[in-house]
Amino acid sequence: MLELENLIGGELRASESKAWLDNVEPATGKPFARIPRSNAADVAAAVAAARSAFPGWSVTPFEQRAECLRKWGALIAQHSEALILAESQDNGKPVSLARAVDIPRAQKNLEFFAGAIEHFASDAHIPAGATHIHYTHRKPIGIVGCISPWNLPLYLFTWKIAPALAAGNCVIAKPSEVTPVTAWMLSKWAEEAGFPPGVFNVLHGLGHEAGQALVEHPEVKAISFTGGTQTGAHIARTTAGMFKKLSLELGGKNPAVIFADCDFEKAVATTIRSSFANQGQICLCSSRILIEDSIYDDFRDALVAKARRIVPGDPADQATKMGALVSAPHRDKVLGFIREAQELGATVLCGGEAALAPNERCETGYFVQPTVLEGLGPKCSINQQEIFGPVITLQRFHSEAEAVELANDSTYGLAATIWTQDAQKAHRVASNIESGIAWINCWLVRDLRTPFGGVKSSGVGREGGFEALRFFTEPQSVCIPTA
DSSP: OEEOOEEETTEEEOOTTOOEEEEEETTTTEEEEEEEOOOHHHHHHHHHHHHHHHHHHHTSOHHHHHHHHHHHHHHHHHTHHHHHHHHHHHHOOOHHHIIIIIHHHHHHHHHHHHHHHHTOOOOEEOOTTOSEEEEEEEEEOSEEEEEOOSSSHHHHHHHHHHHHHHTTOEEEEEOOTTSOHHHHHHHTTHHHHTOOTTTEEEOOSOIIIIIHHHHHOTTEEEEEEESOHHHHHHHHHHHTTTTOEEEEEOOOOEEEEEOTTSOHHHHHHHHHHHHHGGGGOSTTOEEEEEEEGGGHHHHHHHHHHHHHTOOOOOTTSTTOSSOOOSOHHHHHHHHHHHHHHHHTTOEEEEOOSBOOOSSGGGTTSOOBOOEEEESOOTTSGGGTSOOOSSEEEEEEESSHHHHHHHHHOSSEESEEEEEOSOHHHHHHHHHHSOOSEEEESOSSOOOTTSOBOOEETTEESOBSHHHHHHHTEEEEEEEEEOO
């Protein structure tokens, strides 16, 4: 059985607790690795290592920090096939998705922020005839905590640690205990990439133990967290009197708004992808499909026909398009939402149950059929709570105003997709929908320079580009006489 270790002060080691947690393969339901059950003592050791490393790393020239990130990215490329297989086994996602998206994006994250720090400059203000120069010095915060989720393990892990390290901080990172393997693999190459001991530390373990200790530690000056809204709220409460910087990228209940003048075939094909990619386990997935009344029946039928053709399969099979859900508790939660919707009167147009095992290897895996529901109003639980699985609901609208009203009828506000060939309408609707991201006639097209995040219960702050580098630095205004 694979045995993972923490990285503290450049040393790979077990937890001070001497306790371990099983790591289960979602496709089989069987443990294939174990991870340290880290605790407050491990957090204290990581903080001590980071404290020692920070004075040197914080003044390391940005070119050298960038080079470390680029070497790390090259190591991801070198070991890409091993990472792809590990990500699929650990998460349950199809190996084809890990190959096309997760591992290439992890490499790109490191390379992007290596370049970004080389172009991240301070502002200076020198009016004509000035007797003084005012400039802004952006300094690294110090020790920062990066807590990443299980749905895109290495993709989002690198998305957090890269800007933090590029800006000159020392990092204590906690990957999800559900999907820790690729973060552990990356940690083994930190020294080879050139990071001094203590600059980058990784702790494995449970959120309410290792994660809580990391959030609570007074020397950890900032927390970047991606995960559930309830956990984000708990972090905010915990740190309220500690004045830490927080970046919280939380849940979503994202609408796809389908107008009658859409490109019908493209809208159907993309909505299938935006609904069921990664088994619906992406915070940006569409889960509420809002369809203009005049095309409702045709669009519904086309969508359901495509959804019925999606058959969950063994994630290790290159032909598989939908894999397993990440864990047994998560599978049970998703199925519970479907049962609740049926009790409230929803019509199940397809799916609605656990999927049959695709082969003997996966006979105890966590598979759920792609599910399409209709017949429930916007206020019901299925249209208000984040399910985070392969489940979508359909609702009709009769006007642009009603479409916007339905789209905004949620405590969440992360992303929206809008399908229309009327550019002015697209702009109006995007402007009126409460979301951090709006895609018009497309989905999941990302430019890493743009701000990423949500409004309302979908989070606080923005990641991406210079927004991330600003978060991981503190501005100091400096004034100096010109003579």
